[in-house]
Structure formats: structure tokens, C-alpha cells
Amino acid sequence: xxxxxxxxxxxxxxxxxxxxxxxxxxxxxxxxxxxxxxxxxxxxxxxxxxxxxxxxxxxxxxxxxxxxxxxxxxxxxxxxxxxxxxxxxxxxxxxxxxxxxxxxxxxxxxxxxxxxxxxxxxxxxxxxxxxxxxxxxxxxxxxxxxxxxxxxxxx
Numbered sequence: 001x002x003x004x005x006x007x008x009x010x011x012x013x014x015x016x017x018x019x020x021x022x023x024x025x026x027x028x029x030x031x032x033x034x035x036x037x038x039x040x041x042x043x044x045x046x047x048x049x050x051x052x053x054x055x056x057x058x059x060x061x062x063x064x065x066x067x068x069x070x071x072x073x074x075x076x077x078x079x080x081x082x083x084x085x086x087x088x089x090x091x092x093x094x095x096x097x098x099x100x101x102x103x104x105x106x107x108x109x110x111x112x113x114x115x116x117x118x119x120x121x122x123x124x125x126x127x128x129x130x131x132x133x134x135x136x137x138x139x140x141x142x143x144x145x146x147x148x149x150x151x152x153x154x155x
Contacts, residue, residue: 002032003101003152007126010103013037018048019077021059021068022104026080028088028120030098036091038084042076049076069108069131080104081111085118097121105129106149112138115147122148 006027014025017039028035042048050057061071078086081100088095096119107115107123108131115123123142128151130137142149 003124004154006101006124007103007152007154009034009037010101010126013039014080014103015039017041017080018050019059020049020057021062024080024102024104026084027101028084028095028098029101035093035095035098036084036088038080038082038087040077040080040083043078046076079108079111081107082114085114088118095119099124101152102126105131106142107131107138109138109141112141116141116145120147122150124150124152126152 006029009027010025012025013027014023017023017025019040022040024040026038028037049060061074064071064074066074081102084100085095098120099122100115100120101124103126105127106112106125106129111131128149130139139149141147
């Protein structure tokens with residue numbers, strides 16, 4: 001029952017995202033307390049993509065023909081996982097030995113590295129699907145680093 005609550009919180013956090021492609025939410029939890037939250041979006045103070053194309057509201061990467069997880073070098077957004085870590089650091093909250101809950105699949109390679117270095121002990125995802133198509137997977141990093149990764153137990 002508790003995991004449905006965390007997934008619901010992730011979905012509410014994700015609703016703050018202004019991303020035109022997808023909305024992802026993350027919450028970092030220690031025991032039963034929320035340490036930090038994050039959603040995907042540009043850095044603080046940087047305009048959202050829809051500010052550049054108010055007529056079409058189409059993701060700039062999608063306009064260039066890229067699919068999800070492709071052409072990320074053209075995206076100003078920070079992933080939800082990294083935003084949650086950054087906000088925790090900004091507020092002086094340790095993420096060591098915490099669990100992160102996500103309303104998406106397995107984090108990308110870069111987010112996986114950040115989560116491992118932030119001391120996250122467990123990653124809980126909505127779908128056990130790898131984010132990246134390039135052959136470098138967060139799943140492998142987590143496994144080799146001793147970080148537990150699993151899907152929600154909603155039953």
C-alpha cells in the first residue's frame with residue numbers, strides 16, 4: 001500500500017514539469033520521510049521550451065526528428081533524478097542510504113552515475129525498461145555498484 005502512495009506522489013511531482021515530451025517525477029525517501037523531490041525541466045531561471053515556440057508547443061528535439069532518449073545534447077532539461085539530488089544538496093539534506101522512487105523506467109547512464117555517487121541504496125521504477133537505446137545501461141551500473149533496482153510492488 002505504501003508504494004502506491006510513493007507512485008502517486010511521483011505523479012503529482014511530475015505534473016509540475018513543463019517538458020513538452022514527457023513528465024517524470026522523482027522522490028527521494030529515507031525510512032518513511034521525503035528528503036527531496038524533482039521533476040524534469042530546465043535549470044532554475046532558464047526558459048521552458050514552450051517559451052521558444054508558443055505556437056506549436058512541440059519539443060525542439062522532436063521537431064528535429066529525434067525520438068525519446070535521442071538528441072539529448074539539444075535538450076536543456078535536467079532529469080528528475082538529478083533535480084531531486086540537486087535540491088536535496090541545495091537544502092542541505094543527505095541522500096546517503098535513501099531510496100528513490102520514479103514514475104518512469106530505469107534511469108539513464110548519467111542519472112545512474114549521479115544516484116550511485118549520491119549514496120542512493122535502492123531505485124524503484126514504474127517500468128523495468130531501460131531508458132537508453134545506445135547499449136550503455138543504468139541497470140548494469142546499479143547492479144555492479146550494489147544498488148538495488150526493482151519495480152513497484154503495488155499488489
